[in-house]
Amino acid sequence: MKFTKSKLGNLADFTTGILLPRIKDPIDEKPSxxxxxxxxxxxxxxIHGDSELPLITTDQIGISMLQREAYLVEKKAFVDEQILTANFTAATLDSRVKQSYFVWWFNHSIEAQRQLEALGQLGRRVILKDLREMTISIPNLSLQHDIGELYVLSQKRSIALKRKADLTEEQALQFIRQHMMEEG
Structure with a gap:
């Protein structure tokens, strides 16, 4: 299997977000x-208002600069715009790299993890220069598709199992509390 190596700076455009205190529009939990x-x-x-702010869209990847993790950007019901804050960077990949493959590569490949570890201690934010200099091994699009699909399916299954485990724990604790109240 032949892999092409390339720097991320040659494969993606990166957009940084805005610091929350710089957003002049009101921010709260009331849906908009x-x-x-x-x-x-x-x-x-x-955000309630219409000032021009940096956006992240579903055709981009979100990267947490502090957590050093990449995310597929999901469409949210009843939301037209997702505002990009300074904790995240948006990556627009060119056609040689599938989004789901990139997220797997960034989060789990030994190649990416070694490069991220070399950037210094974990509590340090990754900076754009670091991202642009990272080298990625790119297989053909078919293999990228297969890796990405398997990764996305495993993530969805993992989330479903975690929700089930949380619900089981919640029910067990509720049962114990009720039982303790009857005893006490």
């Missing part, structure tokens, strides 16, 4: 058509 992009947060925050 503009939300703050943050795949790491369980709570959703929305």
């Amino acid at each position: 058509q503009r939300m703050i992009y943050n795949p790491l947060s369980r709570s959703v925050r929305y």
Whole structure:
């Protein structure tokens, strides 16, 4: 199998986000058509206003510069725009790299992990220069598709199993609390 090696700077355009305090429009949990992009947060925050802000779209990859993780950007129901904040960078890949393959590569490949480890201690943010200098091995599009699809399916299954485990734990704790109240 032949792989092509290339620097990420030759395969992707990167866009940085805005610092939250610089957003002049009100931000809260009340739904609107503009939300703050943050795949790491369980709570959703929305922006109310129409000032021009950097966006991330479903044809891009979100990269957490602090967590050193990449994410597929998902379409959110009733949301027209996802606002890119300074904690994330948007990567627009060229046609030689499939999004799901890139996310797998960035998050799990030995090649990417070694490069990320070489950038210094884990608590340090990755900077754009670091991303552009990383080297990626690119297989043919068919293999990228297969790797990416398997990765996405495994992630979805993992999330479903975690939700089931959380629900089981919640039910067990509720049963224990009820039982303790009857005893006490």
